Amino acid sequence: MADVVASTSQPALGAIRLAWWREALERLDTAPPPAEPRLTAAAGELLPRGISGRQLAALEEGWASLLEEAPDFMQVARRGQRLFAILARLLEAPAGDLDADGRLFAGVDAARRGYWTLAGEKDAATAARARPKAMRPVTALAALAARDIDRGGPPFEAEATPGRALTLLFHRWTGRL
Numbered sequence: 001m002a003d004v005v006a007s008t009s010q011p012a013l014g015a016i017r018l019a020w021w022r023e024a025l026e027r028l029d030t031a032p033p034p035a036e037p038r039l040t041a042a043a044g045e046l047l048p049r050g051i052s053g054r055q056l057a058a059l060e061e062g063w064a065s066l067l068e069e070a071p072d073f074m075q076v077a078r079r080g081q082r083l084f085a086i087l088a089r090l091l092e093a094p095a096g097d098l099d100a101d102g103r104l105f106a107g108v109d110a111a112r113r114g115y116w117t118l119a120g121e122k123d124a125a126t127a128a129r130a131r132p133k134a135m136r137p138v139t140a141l142a143a144l145a146a147r148d149i150d151r152g153g154p155p156f157e158a159e160a161t162p163g164r165a166l167t168l169l170f171h172r173w174t175g176r177l
Helices: 002-006 013-026 039-047 051-058 060-065 072-088 099-112 122-127 133-151 162-174
Strands: none
Touching: 002 013, 002 060, 013 039, 013 051, 013 060, 013 072, 039 051, 051 072, 060 133, 072 099, 072 133, 099 122, 099 133
């Protein structure tokens, strides 16, 4: 879905393409996947692990918002929450209280992609809370998002810098953002 939004020059066509993906993902719950490699992979890897096509399709709402003249931050934030819940299930870990982390990641991800200016800050209480060890591969995304907020981007730091690597290590050891 990110590829659809990124490659769309006309929002109406992008919305149609996203709707196709949403409907195709929803159909995975009742029918075999069409001959599309990503749908086949989702059906083979995610459905057996308890992730429904409907849950995957729900991510579309947040991406579709980015095609609008004024994107709805709440829809984008819900995408982050849903994504983190799906990832927790895949890791067979308790999602715990990761909604704020999902929202943080989704908002900064959209800003890094250029859909809006980064505005906001991480919640100090949320940042101080240690994440469950089993979820740290996922919450590492929120740790990097918190780093971007702390640095006040844009311009954003490149993906593979020593500082970002240290952020990931710190998060892995402590669970904090």
